[in-house]
Amino acid sequence: MNTSNIELPAWLEVVVIPILNIIMALFFAGLIMLAIGVNPFEAVRIMLNGAFGYQEGLGYTLYYTTNFIFTGLAVAVAFHASLFNIGGEGQAYIGGLGVGLVFLALDSVLPALLLIPIGIAAAAIFGAAWAFIPGWLQAYRGSHVVITTIMFNFIASALMVYLLVNVLIKPGQMSPESRYFEESSWLPQMHDAFAWFGLSITKTPLNLSFVLALICCVLVWIYIWRTRWGYELRTAGFSESAAVYAGIKPRRVVVSAMCISGALAGMVAVNEIMGVHHRLIMNFPAGYGFTGIAVALMGRNHPVGVIMASLLFGVLYQGGAELAFEIPKITREMVVAVQGLIILFSGALALMLRPWVVRLYLMVRPVREVSA
Amino acid sequence: MLDTLSTVYATIDATFRVSTPLILCAMAGLFSERSGIVDISLEGKMLAAAFAAGSVAAVTGSAWAGLGVAILTSIALALVHGFACITHRGNQVVSGLAINILASGLTVVLGIAWFKTGGQTPSLENSARFMPIELPLAGALSDVPIIGQFYSDVVSGHSVLVYVALLSVLVTWWVVYQTRFGLRLRAVGENPLAVDTAGLSVSRLRFAAVAICGGLCGIAGAYLSISQNASFVREMTAGQGYIALAALIFGKWRPLPAMLACLMFGFLDAVAIRLQGVPMPYIGEVPVQLIQALPYVLTVVLLAGFIGRAIAPRAVGVPFVKER
Numbered sequence: 180m181n182t183s184n185i186e187l188p189a190w191l192e193v194v195v196i197p198i199l200n201i202i203m204a205l206f207f208a209g210l211i212m213l214a215i216g217v218n219p220f221e222a223v224r225i226m227l228n229g230a231f232g233y234q235e236g237l238g239y240t241l242y243y244t245t246n247f248i249f250t251g252l253a254v255a256v257a258f259h260a261s262l263f264n265i266g267g268e269g270q271a272y273i274g275g276l277g278v279g280l281v282f283l284a285l286d287s288v289l290p291a292l293l294l295i296p297i298g299i300a301a302a303a304i305f306g307a308a309w310a311f312i313p314g315w316l317q318a319y320r321g322s323h324v325v326i327t328t329i330m331f332n333f334i335a336s337a338l339m340v341y342l343l344v345n346v347l348i349k350p351g352q353m354s355p356e357s358r359y360f361e362e363s364s365w366l367p368q369m370h371d372a373f374a375w376f377g378l379s380i381t382k383t384p385l386n387l388s389f390v391l392a393l394i395c396c397v398l399v400w401i402y403i404w405r406t407r408w409g410y411e412l413r414t415a416g417f418s419e420s421a422a423v424y425a426g427i428k429p430r431r432v433v434v435s436a437m438c439i440s441g442a443l444a445g446m447v448a449v450n451e452i453m454g455v456h457h458r459l460i461m462n463f464p465a466g467y468g469f470t471g472i473a474v475a476l477m478g479r480n481h482p483v484g485v486i487m488a489s490l491l492f493g494v495l496y497q498g499g500a501e502l503a504f505e506i507p508k509i510t511r512e513m514v515v516a517v518q519g520l521i522i523l524f525s526g527a528l529a530l531m532l533r534p535w536v537v538r539l540y541l542m543v544r545p546v547r548e549v550s551a
Numbered sequence: 552m553l554d555t556l557s558t559v560y561a562t563i564d565a566t567f568r569v570s571t572p573l574i575l576c577a578m579a580g581l582f583s584e585r586s587g588i589v590d591i592s593l594e595g596k597m598l599a600a601a602f603a604a605g606s607v608a609a610v611t612g613s614a615w616a617g618l619g620v621a622i623l624t625s626i627a628l629a630l631v632h633g634f635a636c637i638t639h640r641g642n643q644v645v646s647g648l649a650i651n652i653l654a655s656g657l658t659v660v661l662g663i664a665w666f667k668t669g670g671q672t673p674s675l676e677n678s679a680r681f682m683p684i685e686l687p688l689a690g691a692l693s694d695v696p697i698i699g700q701f702y703s704d705v706v707s708g709h710s711v712l713v714y715v716a717l718l719s720v721l722v723t724w725w726v727v728y729q730t731r732f733g734l735r736l737r738a739v740g741e742n743p744l745a746v747d748t749a750g751l752s753v754s755r756l757r758f759a760a761v762a763i764c765g766g767l768c769g770i771a772g773a774y775l776s777i778s779q780n781a782s783f784v785r786e787m788t789a790g791q792g793y794i795a796l797a798a799l800i801f802g803k804w805r806p807l808p809a810m811l812a813c814l815m816f817g818f819l820d821a822v823a824i825r826l827q828g829v830p831m832p833y834i835g836e837v838p839v840q841l842i843q844a845l846p847y848v849l850t851v852v853l854l855a856g857f858i859g860r861a862i863a864p865r866a867v868g869v870p871f872v873k874e875r
Binding site: 341530 | 589591631634635636639640641642643644645646648649650651652653654655656657659660661663664665670790793796797800838840841843844847848850851854855856857
C-alpha cells in the first residue's frame with residue numbers, strides 16, 4: 180500500500196512521528212550501552228541529574244544549548260530554501276576569525292559598549308562571507324552547496340591552522356592561540372548579569388549570548404513567516420519554477436539564504452570566543468556545526484523546534500560529560516554516536532514509521548473519512 | 552644525479568602508499584554515485600572498517616580475518632545507507648552524514664570499552680598485518696640503473712592492498728563499461744524510469760551498487776589500520792573519505808581520471824611533508840596548510856566550471872518513486 184499520499188492530522192505529523200523517531204534513536208543508543216555493559220536507565224538518570232540537577236550543570240546545559248540554537252537556525256534557514264548547508268563548522272570557525280581580527284586591532288582603543296556590538300557584527304559578517312562563496316557558486320556557476328560547503332570546512336580549518344600558527348599566535352608562546360583580549364571586549368557572563376539585579380547564581384560559561392540566541396529565534400521566525408523575503412525564500416525552496424513565475428529571482432534567494440545561514444553559524448563565535456575563551460583558539464567549533472544539522476532535522480526547521488532540540492542536545496552534551504565522569508566505561512563520544520543515530524532516524528529515516536502510523540490511524544477512524 | 556633520482560622515486564613510492572585508500576574509496580563512491588546514490592559516507596565506512604580490522608586482527612592475530620570483518624562492517628553500514636535512501640527514499644546526504652557521525656562516535660566508544668587504551672586498538676605484530684611484499688627479482692634488479700631501481704624501489708615493496716587498489720581501478724573500469732551489469736548501473740543513475748520500464752528492479756541494482764561501495768571502503772579502512780599503520784587510532788581517516796569524494800568529482804565520475812586525481816592528491820600530500828620548511832625558488836616557503844587545502848580548493852574551482860565541467864550522473868540524489 181502506498182501511504183505517502185494519505186494526509187495525517189497535524190499533531191500526528193509534527194508531534195507523534197518526530198517523537199517516535201527520537202525514541203527509535205534512543206532505543207538503539209540503549210542497545211549500544213547494553214553492549215558495553217552499562218545500564219541504560221542508570222545512564223539516563225545520571226545524565227538528567229548532571230544536566231538539570233544543580234545550578235552549575237544547568238548553566239553548562241544552557242551554554243551548550245546556545246551553540247546549538249545558532250547552528251540549528253543556520254541549517255534551518257538554508258533548508259527552507261531547500262539548500263543543505265553542511266558548512267556550519269567552517270562558517271563558525273571563520274566567524275571566530277572575524278571576532279579575533281577586530282578585537283586584536285581595536286580592543287585597547289574602544290570601550291565595551293562599542294566593542295561588543297562590533298564583535299557580534301564581525302562574527303556574523305565573516306560567517307556570512309564564508310557561506311556567500313558556496314551560495315554564489317551554486318546560484319551562478321552551478322556547483323552544489325553540499326559539496327562546496329564540505330570542501331569549505333576543510334579549507335577554513337587549514338586557513339585557521341596557518342593563521343594561528345604563523346600570524347595570530349601570541350609571540351613567545353608555543354601553543355597556537357592568540358593573546359587574551361582586553362576585558363572590555365568580554366561578553367558579560369550570566370552570573371555577572373544576574374548580579375546587576377542583585378541575584379546570585381553559580382559561575383558557569385553561560386553568558387549573554389544565550390539571550391542573543393533567543394532573539395535570533397524570534398528574528399528568524401519573523402523573517403521566514405512574516406516578511407516578503409521569507410515568503411520568497413520558502414517559495415523558491417518549494418518550487419523554483421513557481422518562484423520565477425511569481426517574479427522571484429531564485430539565484431538571489433540562494434545567495435541571501437546562504438549568507439543569513441552563515442551569519443547565524445558565525446554567531447557560535449560570539450558564545451565561544453567573546454563569551455568564554457576570550458582569545459582565538461584552535462578548533463573551537465568542536466562539531467557544533469554538524470550538530471546543528473541534527474537540531475534542524477529534529478526541530479523540523481522551526482525556531483520553537485530548534486530551541487527544544489537544542490535543549491535536548493545541551494542535555495546530551497552536559498549529561499554526557501557527567502556520565503563520562505561517573506562511569507569510566509563511557510566516554511563523551513557516546514554523545515556523538517547518539518547524535519549520529521538521531522540524524523539517521525529523525526532525518527534519513529524520518530518517514531520509515533509513517534506507513535505504520537497511517538495504518539493505525541486508518542484502523543482507528545477509517546469509514547467516516549472515506550465516505551464523507 | 553642519482554640522489555635526485557632516489558628522492559623522486561621515494562616521493563612516487565610514498566604517493567602510491569598515501570593514494571591507496573583514496574583510490575579504493577573513489578572507486579567505491581563511483582559505484583554508488585553512478586547508480587544514483589550520493590555517498591558522503593565513504594569517510595564513515597572507512598573509519599568503521601579500520602576499527603573493525605584493527606580490533607579483529609588484534610584479537611585473532613590474522614590480517615585476513617581483519618580484512619574480512621572490515622569488509623563486512625563496511626557493507627553493513629552501506630546497507631543501512633541503502634535501507635534509508637533506497638527503501639525509505641530518505642535524504643541521501645543526511646543519511647551519509649548520519650553514518651559518518653555514528654562511525655566517528657561508535658569507534659571511540661567501543662574502542663575504549665573493549666581495549667581500554669583511549670580509543671586505540673592494541674599494536675599489531677607484523678604477522679597480523681599486511682606487510683610490504685617483494686616482487687620477484689626486485690633484489691636482483693635493484694643494481695640496474697634507473698629502470699631496475701624503479702622496479703625495486705617503486706613497483707615492488709608495497710603491501711598487497713596497494714596492488715589491490717590499483718587492480719580495483721581496472722576492474723571497476725571493466726565492470727562499469729564492459730559488462731551488462733555496468734550498463735544497467737550507469738542507466739539507473741541517469742534514467743531510472745527507463746530501467747524500470749525495461750523490467751529491471753531499480754532498488755536491486757542500487758542495492759548491489761551500494762554494497763560494492765561498502766566492500767571497497769572496507770578494504771580501504773583495513774589498509775589504514777592493519778597495513779599502513781599497526782593499529783587503529785581514533786579519527787584515523789582524517790578526511791580522506793572526503794578527499795576521495797573530491798577526487799571522484801575531479802575525475803568526472805570516471806575510473807581512470809578519478810584514479811589520476813587520487814594520485815595527484817596523494818602526490819600533494821607526499822610532497823607537503825617534504826616541503827615543510829624548505830624555501831622554494833621564486834615563491835619562498837610554501838605553507839604546508841596551503842598544500843593540504845589544495846585538493847579542496849581545486850575541486851571547488853572545478854565544480855564552479857572554471858577548469859572544465861564536472862557533470863554528475865543525472866539522477867544522482869533523487870529517490871526513485873515507482874508508483875505514480
